[in-house]
Amino acid sequence: MGSSAPKAQTVQQTSSIPPWLENITKQNLAIADTIASRPYEAYQGQLTAGFAPEQEAAFQYAQAGVGATQPAFGQAFDTTSGVAQYNPMTVNAPSFLQGDVSAYMNPYIQNVEDAALSRLQGATQQAVNRIGDQAVQARAFGGSRQGIAEGVALGEAARSAGELSANLRSQGFTQAANLMQADQQRAMQAQMANQQAGLTGAQQRLAAANQLAGLSGQYQQARATDAGILESIGAQRQAMNQAALDEAYARFQEERNYPIEMLNLRLGATSATPYSTTTTGTQFVPRGNNFLAGLGAAGSAASGIAALATF
Numbered sequence: 001m002g003s004s005a006p007k008a009q010t011v012q013q014t015s016s017i018p019p020w021l022e023n024i025t026k027q028n029l030a031i032a033d034t035i036a037s038r039p040y041e042a043y044q045g046q047l048t049a050g051f052a053p054e055q056e057a058a059f060q061y062a063q064a065g066v067g068a069t070q071p072a073f074g075q076a077f078d079t080t081s082g083v084a085q086y087n088p089m090t091v092n093a094p095s096f097l098q099g100d101v102s103a104y105m106n107p108y109i110q111n112v113e114d115a116a117l118s119r120l121q122g123a124t125q126q127a128v129n130r131i132g133d134q135a136v137q138a139r140a141f142g143g144s145r146q147g148i149a150e151g152v153a154l155g156e157a158a159r160s161a162g163e164l165s166a167n168l169r170s171q172g173f174t175q176a177a178n179l180m181q182a183d184q185q186r187a188m189q190a191q192m193a194n195q196q197a198g199l200t201g202a203q204q205r206l207a208a209a210n211q212l213a214g215l216s217g218q219y220q221q222a223r224a225t226d227a228g229i230l231e232s233i234g235a236q237r238q239a240m241n242q243a244a245l246d247e248a249y250a251r252f253q254e255e256r257n258y259p260i261e262m263l264n265l266r267l268g269a270t271s272a273t274p275y276s277t278t279t280t281g282t283q284f285v286p287r288g289n290n291f292l293a294g295l296g297a298a299g300s301a302a303s304g305i306a307a308l309a310t311f
Contacts (some may be wrong), residue, residue, distance in 0.1 A: 024270055031263050041256060045248050051243035055234030062227040069216040076216070077207035086202045091191040104176035104183075116168060124157035263294040 017025075051059075 005301070021270060024266070028263060028266050028270070029191050031259070031266070035263065037260050043249060043252050044219050045252065046245055047249060049245055050236050052237035052241070053235065054230045058227045058230035058234060061223065063219065065223040065227075066226065068223075069220050072212055072216040076209040076213040081210075081242035083202045085103045085207045088195050088198050089191065091188065091195055093188060099178055099180045101173065104179040106175070116165075121157070121161075124154065127157070143201070218302060
């Protein structure tokens, strides 16, 4: 019987590319070299949209309004501070004893008194004359009865003169006192009216200060609203400009990358194309008349033939 030890046989592995695929591969390499040799191409267009005119106007409008209401707020603060420190005037009831009654006396009272006394004196003299005439008729002129009668008449005249002077001066004082009291009452009423006017004025100034501060805040809010409207319009215009710039940049990238995409398309198509290969390796062939081993060797040979006919 022969030896059953397997015999080693070495087979060399080789791969071959079809000529048509080799030409396409060379073309792809040339295209890739051309693309790789291109210099860097910077985008010359604008990438960021600037502020729109409305936005610039809004910025300037808002900036111009900064501090514009400060004078009004300062005035309102000063007015409020002044009202807070306001002290109403003091109203004191005047005293009669502190008044000057003589200033209200009739400046012609002396003339009136003198005239009244002069009339009284004339009447007294007439009375004395009548007493003398009566004494003459009674043939008692110069007698004691005449003296007594004249003394009584003169005494009564003196008393009447005193009463007349006192009454005249009392009436003058009473009228002067009434006039002074009326003036004092009017002065007190005027002071009370001035006090009330001062309080009313302080309240009005405080209300005006609050209104001024409120109007200043409303004015500032209105300016902010106007600036916001302008800025909103500008933002929409800026967004539209930015969209146009983005589109221009996208077109630039699309045009620049078009050759690369076409090359990738060619590479993808060729990489998916099958082609034949021949593989030779080392295998062990058993010796002897082993029927199963013979079948194995025959199967291996058939597989190699099939591989050569794959393309």
